[in-house]
Amino acid sequence: MERQVLSTGLKALTLNLDQSTYGVFAEIGGGQEVSRAFFQAGGASGTIAKTISAYDKQYSDVLYSNQQVSKRYVSCQRLEEMLRCEYDQLVGVLQGKREKPTRFFAFADTVSTINYRKDNISHGWIGCRFQLKQEDEPNEVIIHVELHERDNLLQQNTLGIVGVNLIYACYFHHDRPNSFLQSLMDNLSPDRLDITMIRMNGPQLAYVDNRLLAVQLVKNGMTSAIMFDRYGMVQEPADMLYKKNVLAFRGSFRPITYAGIDILKSSYAIFKRDEDYDKKTTLSFCEITLHNLLSQEVDNIDERDFLDRVDLLNGMGQNVMVSGFREFYKLVAYFSGFRINKLRIVIGVDTLEKVFDKTYYTNLKGGMLEAFGKLFPDNMKMYVYPAIDEESGKIRHSGDINLPEDSAYLYRHLISARKILDIEDINEKHLSIFSPMVLERIQNKDSSWEKLVPVYVAESIKSKKLFGYTD
Structure with missing residues (x-):
């Protein structure tokens, strides 16, 4: 059934007229844009118990900070404390004292909108803790957004819309996760913001797979990429990448083979030789794109298949990134948008040759030079x-690829500047192993595939019946 998209005002009015929903609004950094939408819709007395904007940092600390909570004001930890504090106070004051049956909620956001110099990162954490049934334990939804507009008033307007969308979705789309996701962008164009993370939990939301939601964010075009740490937990990219050295290896990993493991080990060994290398600040990622590499064809996207690959890679101790990037320069540009230190991209020599094919950059005014x-x-x-x-x-090796003369000049410059480096300490016996070959043998019931992947991977594929494996 096609979902009806309501205007922001009608969503707010619908909630205002619902006599069972009643809550508080706590907003830091972007003004009180969400509560304003409810006031402007009319009938706000039926929904709003209190609004607060602890804009001063000292007030914010007094209200929401304790020794266990991060001192960062725009952080998930600060938002969680805001939701806990406001919800507990609301229920403590009003539980059992309302004449009508009431489902309480607390909405909160902590946001850094663009400053007058326009040199800061505009982003924020938005969340809602809410009851679906009277006197039930609350559910909770938290999202992280990146704001793209270059004007403070426009960003405030965007915050107001996405905040109303979130509260409305909590009550009207909680049983349909993908509809929930899509509704967060109602009345918003994709160029206004990215939703880079979502987390849903609670008694009525226990069925939700937050990792599946994360992949759907990319699939739906709501963000460019999502990240899983080595333990399989969805992480907000800006927090995970802050001041880190990053090594990224792109592949299908369907499945990861001994060759893939060798690539990760040998490339990381080069990175470790950097004079300022620090294990604590260095992250390696296996990056899986939703698209065929350097192809205009879109893969048949099966979210569960992606999660199976994430599980295998996490089991090998790897951080994983799932992205919607096709071209490598877009992948690099994405990382460059964060405050990282060094970036290393791992690539096969055959793929490197394709990267220098000018036909992939005809959509850019500057062509290959702009891309590079x-x-x-x-x-x-x-x-x-x-x-x-x-x-x-x-x-x-890198010196053996064949390029047109005009591309060869650029290539020789990058080689001489040591921007392109060969991985030398490799295990040559793994060079003939390719994931598509292993996948074909799995599906053809050719047991020789088991010798081409780590034991853990083989056992997981067989026990979970992954990639079309059958006994």
């Missing part, structure tokens, strides 16, 4: 994993 300006910022290097030449049987 984004692909090779100052903090970026590319590590190249060799391959076996099918005709000669010899190992091909």
